[in-house]
Amino acid sequence: SQQGEEDPQALSIQEGENATMNCSYKTSINNLQWYRQNSGRGLVHLILIRSNEREKHSGRLRVTLDTSKKSSSLLITASRAADTASYFCAQGAQKLVFGQGTRLTINP
Amino acid sequence: EPEVTQTPSHQVTQMGQEVILRCVPISNHLYFYWYRQILGQKVEFLVSFYNNEISEKSEIFDDQFSVERPDGSNFTLKIRSTKLEDSAMYFCASSVGQGNAGNTIYFGEGSWLTVV
Numbered sequence: 730s731q732q733g734e735e736d737p738q739a740l741s742i743q744e745g746e747n748a749t750m751n752c753s754y755k756t757s758i759n760n761l762q763w764y765r766q767n768s769g770r771g772l773v774h775l776i777l778i779r780s781n782e783r784e785k786h787s788g789r790l791r792v793t794l795d796t797s798k799k800s801s802s803l804l805i806t807a808s809r810a811a812d813t814a815s816y817f818c819a820q821g822a823q824k825l826v827f828g829q830g831t832r833l834t835i836n837p
Numbered sequence: 838e839p840e841v842t843q844t845p846s847h848q849v850t851q852m853g854q855e856v857i858l859r860c861v862p863i864s865n866h867l868y869f870y871w872y873r874q875i876l877g878q879k880v881e882f883l884v885s886f887y888n889n890e891i892s893e894k895s896e897i898f899d900d901q902f903s904v905e906r907p908d909g910s911n912f913t914l915k916i917r918s919t920k921l922e923d924s925a926m927y928f929c930a931s932s933v934g935q936g937n938a939g940n941t942i943y944f945g946e947g948s949w950l951t952v953v
Contacts, residue, residue, distance in 0.1 A: 760939050771928060771946035772880065779939050822935045823868060823885035823893050825942060830879075 734828040735818060741834040748805040750831040752818030755799065762825070763792055763803050766815045775803070775816075808835045839863040841945035843929050849951045850919055858914045858948045860929030869912045870930040870942065871904065873897070880928070886912065919952045926950075 736751045754761070763775040776792045778785045778801065785792045791804040805812055813835045819825040842861045850856050862869050871883040884894040886904055903915045912931075916923055926947040934940040 762941065764944070769926075769949075772930075772944035774941050774943055777939065777941050817880065819880075821882075823870065823887075824882040824895070825870075825872070825880075826882070827880040 735816065735831045737831060738829060739832045739834070741836060742808060744808060744810055744835050744837050746808055748808050748812070748833055748835075750803045750816050750833070752801045752803070752828065753799055754801075754818070754820055758796070758820045759822075761794060761801050761818055761820045763790075763801075764817045764819060764827075766817065766830070768814075772817070805833075808833075810835050810837050841929055841931055841943050843927075843945040843948050845948055846946065847949040847951070849953060852921060852952055853918050856916045856919055856923075856950060858916075858927050858929075858950070860912045860914070860945060861910050862912055862929065862931030863943060864910070866931035866933050866943075868892075868932045868935060868940075868942075869904075869906070870932075871914045872928040872930060872944070873925040874928065874947075875922075875925045883914075883927075916950075919950075921952050924950060924952045 734753050742748055760777055760779045762777045764772040766772050776787050778792050778794045789806045794801045815830040815832050817827050817830040819827045844859045869886040872880050874880045882895050884898045885892045901917050905913050926949050928944050928947045930942050930944045932940045932942045
């Protein structure tokens with residue numbers, strides 16, 4: 730199975746702090762995608778990182794990928810209350826495999 | 838920014854009834870997908886569709902499920918005889934190319950299906 734797992738399962742921090750979420754996967758990948766899901770809402774695509782990339786930035790988001798460790802991390806800097814959501818990594822071709830996600834809570 | 842749109846946003850149906858969930862993928866996309874998320878559980882792949890045929894499906898996607906692209910814009914998921922365990926959020930998604938080729942898969946807002 731290519732199933733990835735996010736860690737931690739839940740994270741609660743103060744607004745303005747940085748949040749780091751990790752993702753591990755089991756098989757080799759061509760790329761890995763990170764998504765955000767607000768409660769009861771759709772999946773919003775954040776970043777796609779390819780297997781030959783080590784780091785990618787998008788605004789306050791930074792994703793790293795370590796293929797030797799089969800792991801990726803998502804860093805959100807200067808967190809805001811609106812960042813409160815669940816965050817998922819997913820890998821696969823047509824069949825994306827999601828983990829349980831990290832539930833991030835930003836406290837004002 | 839182009840987006841995947843889904844209707845209805847929420848549907849309540851009686852067990853045994855047929856349900857059709859509709860999706861309009863992003864216009865230049867060629868790959869279409871359905872996923873579902875049972876409340877509190879992981880997002881699960883159901884089916885992918887390319888070139889007017891199913892390219893991959895999961896074990897969840899049994900004979901009760903079918904997909905169709907009836908015209909150039911819509912992509913539908915039909916559940917023939919709904920069961921209580923079909924209650925979930927159903928997500929439609931689309932991409933230009935395959936995900937393993939570095940193509941982002943974009944998801945819609947989902948359709949909540951409640952079977953009573």
